[in-house]
Amino acid sequence: MTEVSIQPEFFQLDAGDGRPALVGTSCRSCARRSFPPSSTCSWCGNEQTDTVQLSRTGTLWGWTAVTAAPPGYRGPVPFGFGVVELPADGIRVITRVAVSDPDQLHHGQPVELVADVVHTDEESGATVVSWAFAPTDHQEAR
Template sequence: MSQKPQVAAIEGWYTMDQKAPHLIGTCCSECGTYYFPKLTSFCKNPSCESESFDEVELSRTGKIWSYTNACYKPPEPFVAADPFVPYTIAAVELDKEKMIILGQAIEGVTVADLKVGMEVELCLETLYEDEENDKITWKWKPVSNPA
């Protein structure tokens, strides 16, 4: 493991608490609709006209809604490891908010390890490193060891 400082790959989108990280979203203070990434302009709920939002930490756990593999290097501005290594992407329905959040599965988890409805939790893992820092992002980890 690198001895470089760990910094968020995308500042302000998630907490950097290694033991219990959270995605940071907003909740409409009038209708209770959740958003990620944060929304601050106007509520997109058609039955709400609010422009007031509260910043909230979203659920750390959810269930796999869908998943796939990424066997190609993504285009800029995304920064991929060099050399590129295929990875697994999971669409997760958050427990409380019932919204779908996309993210990579932790290193070593493949599509063969996942099932729709499987419980996962948010964790932090290195996305890439540059000359000065390890760039950290959120990823999904099966609650029980992958089968």
């Protein structure tokens, strides 16, 4: 079965080491990082940025459960959604949270980047995969 990234410019299924990676940018002027990637620094406005791979580990900052499908969404509900802080990059990322029971989550919980199946494309039959963060004791299930 073929897997495709929901947003290849933001999320790579294999960053060359068999593991997924988020793609961000680093400003050539202030050196701050951003996600999603942008040709303009969201911190200082500089128009020179470089593409970088962001940290795969972080801490859970906030979360909720999405119980009603957003417009255009074709995946299962409920699903976790939240904010993960990537201390090594100095940013917070809005993300899916891959966990079956949101009651098991807590602020500051260590999390890691995983590939999370969203749906199967009806035309191609490919499995569409998004980024998500899961508690570090979570085993990725694709």
